[in-house]
Amino acid sequence: MSSDSLTTPPLPRGRLKLVIVVGVIVALAVVAAGIAVRAVDAKHLRTWTDAQAVPSVNVIVPIHDSKAPALNLPGRIEAFTRAPIYARVNGYLKSWSVDIGSPVKAGQLLGVIETPEIDQQLLQARADLASSLANAQLAATTAHRWQAMLGSDSVSKQEVDERTGDLNSKNALVQAAQANVDRLVATKGFARIVAPFDGVLTARDTDVGALINAGGTGQELFIVSDVHQLRVYVQLPQNYAPAVHIGTVATLTVPEYPSQKFSGKVIAMADAVNAASGTTLVQLLVDNPGNKLLPGAFANVIFSLPVQPDSLRVPASALVFDARGTTLATLGEDNKVHFKKVTISRDFGDTVEIGSGITASDRVIDTPPDGLLDGDAVEIANGAKKAEAHG
Template sequence: MTSEVETPPTDSAPTTGARPTKTALHTLGVISLVVLAGLAGLVVTGVRARSAAVETLARSAQDGAALRVSVVHPMLAGDQEDLVLPANIQAYAETPIYARTHGYLKRWYFDIGSHVGKGDLLAEIETPEVDQQLAQARADLKSLQANLELARTTADRWNGLLARHAVSKQETDQAVSDFSAKQAAVDASMANVRRLEELQGYEKVYAPFEGVITARQTDVGALIDAGSSPRELFHLATTRKLRVFVAVPEVSAGSVRNGAPVKLTSDQFPNKTFQGVLVRNSNSIDPASRTLNVEVDIDNSAGELLPGSYAFVHLRVPGSTKAWEIPSSALLFRAEGLRVAVVRGAQAELVPISIGRDFGARVEVNSGLRPDDEVILSPSDSLVTGTPVQIAKAARK
């Protein structure tokens, strides 16, 4: 009988439910730490991103609440200032042309825009009534002249007879008086003939001076009435030389000097400057506007400037070295007085000022500003002290 011997198990054969070794546990721990570290990093990154987003949103909200403004620094006034004032351009000479006789317009020779010389024929008028009156007056004159010759002969005859004592002195005086009366009647008739001839001469309308026809108010066949309310036929203006009238503020009136050169600009020619001369001023301040009326003459031989246009006159006036200048658009007119808005501590502050001379686009500030002040340009009428502001643009001095 053979006996069976049991063989013990070897180490190479795994056993179900065996515990993990130390190496496996170490590896598992490392992997767990890596996973936890990654999760912690994701959490931190998310928190930081959210915090940055909140800060950005808060900053955007703050920027949106602040009023964006443009600012400029006050500029020290110089020795000479360019005073820019609005002005009106007028023709050097202009006049309406009326008829001096009754009738109908027969023909006109020049229309609007036409250049005419002195003495040019502008129009002709038919005057049938005046022509008939003149013919009658001339006939009456001839009749009176014939009676005058008879009266002269009679007076001479009676004077001769009186010298021989053939007639009485009374009869001679009557003959001489009749001659004198007829002489006066002839003189009156001649004056009437000359008057009608003058009226007939007005049938032709001439230009009184060289210029341009700016208006024509009549046409062929129109009734011409030279009565108390005559109708204008043409309007004539001289444009080779122009008058420019400008109102200078009272504060700068003392700087006006006749004969001083003046520059003129127009919006019609933005890149061109015209030269003129200050020829005269009114030597008195208008009590209504507190300004001095000044006339500047401009040579317009090229015909570029037009009468009735709007322009700007540039006058050089002495400056004040103790004053500051700011744009006129920075001024705020409030019930409590004149103010400007300045930026101080990211807020607007309304500062009271006193101004000197007004140069049009700029004004002179005598007190209330510092050289480092940031003056807000074109502030809103609703702007008050304490309004949050943000400087969008700093204008050049």
């Protein structure tokens, strides 16, 4: 077979043109389809970008709390009466008879101090008193004799007056010696340490043989506390002072009895504000049945505050603090942001009480995003919910 028979005959010219035209049309169709797909994708991207540019926010409605809000403050419990007992005489502790936690009665013996120096001083004072008495008796006998001799003109009036004056002087020395003895006896009586009132011994800071120094500069020997009632001291913030007055009842809780509540009543207020803390001192009186509450302990004091008729409460997370002051971001009917300047009347931690600036019908944005400006459009992620009140 020859090579000419294997060669493909060329296409006719008209058919070749048709193939080229069809190829161009197919290529154009492919390009047009790609452009259309990209246009649709770009439109979708613009739509998604525009949607993402509108921030989504949670909206709440301010509430008027019909229940009285509660103000929780830390308090310090102290005994109704607390008496640290110091020694009035020097010496050594001879014995003690009551230990911590024991109930005591007024006048009950707590301890005895051994006072050898006072014992010796008392012996000397009594000897001085006996000497003064003897001298006074001799002076009295002498004065009586000279008075008798004056009637017979045996002695002069001057001499009688001298003997009488000597008697008066000796009597004065007797009184001074007796006073010294009484003083030492009274001082010796302080060697017996007794309870000043009914209560509980809450401290014993001495032991047998310890050196005792007299006076308030020495060491406390015992502490007696009256715990049938307790005083509770609370530092009340200045802006809450008008809501608390003498007679206000508060509830107390302590960590050791978390499920039990105790009732206390305000019995005194300092009527002055501490410039350093901005608080005023309040004193409450609490009954202590069973001695469950302990002096020196921490207590959580809960005051029920009066309801403010025009106040509204919102979460503290809704507040915005910037150059404009304290504001809330609200939504108008067109779902655009409007910042309103507000005043805070009371702060309850997770919620705040707004004194002025908003109304009950305002829709407030909770936790507004950073960069939100007045007039911005937003999308509501939730239905407008009422602000939860926590007190």
